[in-house]
Amino acid sequence: MIRIFANANYDIIGLRKIAYGVTAAIILPGMILLAFTGLNYSIEFTGGTLVQVAVKQHQTAGALRTALDRGGVRGAEIQSYGTGNEFVIRARLTSTAAVNQTEAQRTAAQVTGALTQAFGAESYTVQRVEAVGPKVGGELRQKALVAILLSFLATLVYLAFRFEFRFGVAAVIATAHDIVTTLAFIAYMRLEVSLVVVAAILTVVGYSLNDTIIIFDRVRENLHKYKRDDLEGILNRSINETLPRSVLTHGTTIATTLALLFLAGEVIRPFAWVLAFGIFTGTFSSIYIASPVLLAIEKRWPGHEARGVKAHVAPAGTPSSVPTA
Amino acid sequence: MFDSITSRLVTIGLLVALSIGALWPRTVTTRVPGPDGVMRDSTERRINLKQGLDLQGGIHLALELDQSGGAVPNPADAIDRALKVIRTRIDEFGVAEPLVQKLGTSRIVVELPGISDPARAKEIVQRSAFLEFMMTDKENLFRQAIPAMDRALAAAGVTERSIGRQVADSAARAPAVPAAPSSAVEDILGGNRPAADTAKAAPGRDTGQSRRDTAATRRDSAADTVGANANGLLQQLLFGGGMVGQYLVPEEKVTTVDAVIARPEVQHLMPRGIVLRWGSAPLSRGARAFRPIYALVERPIMTGEYLTNAVARIDQLTSGATVDFTLSRRGGRVFERETGRHIGDYMAIVLDQKVQSQPPVIRGQIASRGQIELGNANLQEAQDLALVLKAGSLPAPLQIVEERTVGATLGEDSIHKGFLAGIVGVALVIIIMIAYYRFSGVLAVLALGLYVLFTLGGLAALSATLTLPGVAGFVLSIGIAVDANVLIFERIREELAHGKSLRLAIDAGFRMAMNAIVDSNVSTILTAAFLFQFGTGPVKGFAVTLILGIIASMVTAIFVTRTLFMIYLERRPGAQTVSI
Numbered sequence: 001m002i003r004i005f006a007n008a009n010y011d012i013i014g015l016r017k018i019a020y021g022v023t024a025a026i027i028l029p030g031m032i033l034l035a036f037t038g039l040n041y042s043i044e045f046t047g048g049t050l051v052q053v054a055v056k057q058h059q060t061a062g063a064l065r066t067a068l069d070r071g072g073v074r075g076a077e078i079q080s081y082g083t084g085n086e087f088v089i090r091a092r093l094t095s096t097a098a099v100n101q102t103e104a105q106r107t108a109a110q111v112t113g114a115l116t117q118a119f120g121a122e123s124y125t126v127q128r129v130e131a132v133g134p135k136v137g138g139e140l141r142q143k144a145l146v147a148i149l150l151s152f153l154a155t156l157v158y159l160a161f162r163f164e165f166r167f168g169v170a171a172v173i174a175t176a177h178d179i180v181t182t183l184a185f186i187a188y189m190r191l192e193v194s195l196v197v198v199a200a201i202l203t204v205v206g207y208s209l210n211d212t213i214i215i216f217d218r219v220r221e222n223l224h225k226y227k228r229d230d231l232e233g234i235l236n237r238s239i240n241e242t243l244p245r246s247v248l249t250h251g252t253t254i255a256t257t258l259a260l261l262f263l264a265g266e267v268i269r270p271f272a273w274v275l276a277f278g279i280f281t282g283t284f285s286s287i288y289i290a291s292p293v294l295l296a297i298e299k300r301w302p303g304h305e306a307r308g309v310k311a312h313v314a315p316a317g318t319p320s321s322v323p324t325a
Numbered sequence: 326m327f328d329s330i331t332s333r334l335v336t337i338g339l340l341v342a343l344s345i346g347a348l349w350p351r352t353v354t355t356r357v358p359g360p361d362g363v364m365r366d367s368t369e370r371r372i373n374l375k376q377g378l379d380l381q382g383g384i385h386l387a388l389e390l391d392q393s394g395g396a397v398p399n400p401a402d403a404i405d406r407a408l409k410v411i412r413t414r415i416d417e418f419g420v421a422e423p424l425v426q427k428l429g430t431s432r433i434v435v436e437l438p439g440i441s442d443p444a445r446a447k448e449i450v451q452r453s454a455f456l457e458f459m460m461t462d463k464e465n466l467f468r469q470a471i472p473a474m475d476r477a478l479a480a481a482g483v484t485e486r487s488i489g490r491q492v493a494d495s496a497a498r499a500p501a502v503p504a505a506p507s508s509a510v511e512d513i514l515g516g517n518r519p520a521a522d523t524a525k526a527a528p529g530r531d532t533g534q535s536r537r538d539t540a541a542t543r544r545d546s547a548a549d550t551v552g553a554n555a556n557g558l559l560q561q562l563l564f565g566g567g568m569v570g571q572y573l574v575p576e577e578k579v580t581t582v583d584a585v586i587a588r589p590e591v592q593h594l595m596p597r598g599i600v601l602r603w604g605s606a607p608l609s610r611g612a613r614a615f616r617p618i619y620a621l622v623e624r625p626i627m628t629g630e631y632l633t634n635a636v637a638r639i640d641q642l643t644s645g646a647t648v649d650f651t652l653s654r655r656g657g658r659v660f661e662r663e664t665g666r667h668i669g670d671y672m673a674i675v676l677d678q679k680v681q682s683q684p685p686v687i688r689g690q691i692a693s694r695g696q697i698e699l700g701n702a703n704l705q706e707a708q709d710l711a712l713v714l715k716a717g718s719l720p721a722p723l724q725i726v727e728e729r730t731v732g733a734t735l736g737e738d739s740i741h742k743g744f745l746a747g748i749v750g751v752a753l754v755i756i757i758m759i760a761y762y763r764f765s766g767v768l769a770v771l772a773l774g775l776y777v778l779f780t781l782g783g784l785a786a787l788s789a790t791l792t793l794p795g796v797a798g799f800v801l802s803i804g805i806a807v808d809a810n811v812l813i814f815e816r817i818r819e820e821l822a823h824g825k826s827l828r829l830a831i832d833a834g835f836r837m838a839m840n841a842i843v844d845s846n847v848s849t850i851l852t853a854a855f856l857f858q859f860g861t862g863p864v865k866g867f868a869v870t871l872i873l874g875i876i877a878s879m880v881t882a883i884f885v886t887r888t889l890f891m892i893y894l895e896r897r898p899g900a901q902t903v904s905i
Binding site for chain 2: 007052136195265
C-alpha cells in the first residue's frame with residue numbers, strides 16, 4: 001500500500017511568513033508588469049478582427065506584414081502558429097479612431113483582400129475569423145466582471161450559511177489572492193485574455209474554493225473534536241490530515257491538465273496554462289492564505305468562544321459530519 | 326430506500342439505461358441543397374451530441390439594426406420582422422440545424438454550422454433585398470439644378486481638393502459605394518499628371534481621388550461634360566450618359582462624387598421628388614471605366630413587397646444570369662397600370678439602393694411577370710438573389726456587430742486533439758488511482774467509467790452543445806471527478822488506522838466525507854452557473870459540461886462506489902481488511 005503524508009505533522013502554519021514572501025515575489029513584479037503593459041485582451045473584449053490563415057507555401061511573418069501593409073491593414077499583430085504555416089492576424093480597434101460597429105467586419109475583408117492580392121486566392125485558406133464590434137466587446141468586458149463579482153458574492157453567502165461568516169471571508173480572500181496571482185502569471189506569460197481564459201480563471205476560483213472548503217470542513221470538525229487546542233494547532237492538524245487527499249487530487253487534476261496543455265492544441269492552450277497554474281495557486285492559497293487569514297480574523301476579532309469559532313449547527317436536512325463528542 | 330444492494334443496483338442500471346438511451350444514435354432529418362441547388366430532406370443516424378461551431382466549423386453572426394443612416398422608427402418591431410425574414414431565408418438557404426434567435430431586445434444571433442462560404446452566408450443574412458422599380462428623371466429636373474448646386478458649392482468654398490481631404494479623413498466611415506480605384510486607370514492618368522497636382526495630395530490614406538484628375542481628364546472629355554461651361558464642380562465630375570437621367574462618373578471619382586452629393590448645399594437644391602442612385606456595375610467607355618449614377622423619381626411605381634416568386638436562370642441568348650419574378654395578382658394590376666402610363670420611358674430596377682444593369686425602355690404594359698438582368702453575376706449569385714427576394718426584404722438595414730467563423734478543418738483538428746488529450750488524461754488518472762488505492766482504485770475507476778457515461782448521457786439528454794472549451798472542461802473534470810472518491814478513501818484509511826472494523830470504517834468514511842463533498846461541489850456549481858449566465862456559445866458549453874460533470878461525479882462517487890463496497894462486503898462477510 002502506497003501512503004503519502006499519512007500521519008503527517010508538519011508545522012505548516014508556522015511557515016506562513018515564508019509563504020507570504022513567496023506569494024509576494026510572484027504578485028508584486030507581476031502587478032508592476034501589468035501596470036506598465038496592461039492585460040493583453042483578446043479582440044473579443046477590445047473589439048477588432050482576428051483572421052487565422054493556413055498558407056500552402058512557407059511564408060514568413062514579414063512577408064505577411066508587407067502584404068497587409070500594402071493592402072491598407074497597418075499595425076496588425078501577426079503571430080506564427082503551429083508548424084509555421086499558420087498565422088494569426090489580429091487587428092484591434094483603436095479607441096482613438098472614430099470607429100463604428102462594422103469597422104471590424106471591413107478589416108476582416110481587407111485582410112483577406114490583401115493576402116489574395118499578394119499571394120493569390122489559392123495560396124491560403126482562412127481557418128478562423130472573428131470580427132467583434134466595439135459595443136459587443138464592451139458588453140462582454142462588463143459581463144465578465146459582473147460574473148466574477150457575482151460568483152464571489154454567491155460563494156460568500158453560501159459559505160456564511162454553511163459555515164460561518166468569517167470562514168466565508170477567509171475563503172473569498174484566498175480566492176481573490178488566486179485571481180491576483182493568476183493575473184500575474186498571465187502577465188508573465190503574455191497570455192491573451194479571452195473569454196475562454198476568463199472561464200479558466202473562474203474554474204480556478206471554483207477549484208480553489210473547493211480545496212479551501214475541504215480544509216475548512218476538517219477545521220470545523222476538529223474544532224469540535226479537540227476543544228482544548230488553540231486554533232493554530234487545529235489549523236495545522238486539519239491541513240496535515242487532508243494532505244494526502246490534496247496531493248492525490250492535485251495529482252489527477254494536474255495529469256488531465258497537462259494532457260490538455262500538451263495535446264489539445266493551440267486554440268485551448270492559454271486556457272490550459274491558466275488552469276495548470278491555477279491548480280498550484282489554488283492549493284497554495286487554501287493552505288497558506290485561507291487558514292492564516294482565518295487565524296488573523298480570529299486574533300483581531302475573537303468570536304463567541306475563547307477560540308473564537310462558534311459551534312457549527314448544520315442546517316436542517318443536511319447530513320452533518322459533526323460527531324457528538 | 327437504498328439499503329439493499331438490489332435496489333441500488335436497479336437504480337444504477339436505470340441510470341445506465343437512461344444514459345445509453347440518450348446517447349443512442351437517432352435519425353435526424355436536415356434540409357440540404359442538392360447539387361442542382363434544389364432543397365432536399367436528407368436523413369442520417371447519429372448520436373444526439375451537437376457539436377458547437379468551433380468543432381464542426383461554421384459561422385456565428387450577431388446583428389443589430391443599422392441606425393447610422395437614420396433612426397429606425399419602431400426598432401422592436403423591426404427586429405421582430407427582420408428575425409422572421411432571416412429565418413425564412415435561412416430555411417430556404419438550407420443549413421443543417423441553423424439557429425436564428427433574438428438576443429435581448431435589439432440583437433439577432435444567427436448560427437450556421439458547416440458553412441463553407443461565409444461571405445455568401447453573410448450576404449444572404451444581411452442583404453436588405455429591398456426591390457424598387459423607379460422611373461428615370463425624364464424631365465431632367467436634376468440636370469437643370471446642377472448649375473445652381475455648383476454655385477452653392479463654390480460659394481461654400483467646396484472644391485474637389487477639400488472634398489478629397491474630407492474623403493480621406495472619413496475613409497473609415499464607409500462610403501456608400503466601396504469603389505476601389507482601378508490601378509490601370511491610375512497608371513494611365515499618373516503618366517501625364519501635372520506636377521502641381523501631386524503637391525495637392527491630401528495627407529493620410531489613399532488620396533488618389535483628390536490627386537488624380539484635373540487637367541488630363543478635363544482635356545479628354547470637355548466635350549461631353551454636363552454643363553455648357555465646365556467650371557462647376559458637379560459639371561466637372563458628371564458626364565452625360567446614354568439615356569435621360571443617367572450620368573457617368575469616372576470610376577476613381579466615385580467616392581468624391583459621393584461626398585459632394587452628400588453636402589448640404591447639394592441636398593438642399595435637389596429637386597423635390599428626385600433621388601440619386603448608383604448603378605451596381607461599372608461601364609466601360611473606351612479605355613476608361615465609369616460608374617453610372619441615375620437621377621430617379623423618388624416614388625417607386627412598384628416594390629418587391631408584391632413579389633410572390635423568384636427563380637434564377639441563365640439567359641440562353643446573353644448567357645447572363647437572370648432572376649425571373651412573379652408579382653401577386655394585386656401587384657400585377659398596379660404594375661400594369663403604372664407601366665402603361667410610362668411607355669417609352671426608362672425604368673430602373675433598384676435593388677438595395679443600386680440600379681441593376683441598364684434601365685430598359687418600357688415598350689408595353691408589363692403585368693405580373695418580369696425579370697432582373699444581373700450582368701456578370703453567376704448562377705449561384707442569381708439563386709441567392711432569388712432566395713432573398715422571395716423571403717422578403719428586411720424592414721431596416723442590419724449591421725453585423727460580431728462575427729466568428731471557424732473553418733471545418735480547424736474544427737476537425739480540435740476534435741482529434743481534444744479526444745487524444747481526453748484519452749491520455751483518463752489513462753493517467755486510471756494509473757494514479759489504481760497504483761495508489763489498488764483494489765479500491767479499481768472500484769473508483771469503474772465509478773469513473775460510469776461518470777463518463779452519465780455525463781455524456783446528460784449532455785445528450787439536455788441537447789447540450791459540445792464545444793472545444795466544453796471538451797477541455799470534460800477532460801479536466803475527469804481529474805477532478807475522482808476527488809470525491811479520494812476524500813472517501815482517505816477517510817476510510819483514517820478510520821481503519823484508528824482501529825475501527827472494516828464495515829464501520831467504510832460507513833464512517835462515506836458519512837464523514839459527505840459534508841466536504843457537498844459543500845465543495847456546490848460552490849463550484851455556483852461559479853459554473855455564473856459562467857453559464859455570462860458566457861457566449863463555447864463558454865456556455867464549458868459551464869454546462871462542468872455542472873453536469875460535478876453532479877455525475879457526486880452520484881458516482883457517493884452512490885456507485887458505495888454500492889460496489891457493499892457488494893464486496895456482502896461477498897466476504899468476514900473481511901477485516903480491504904486493499905485501499
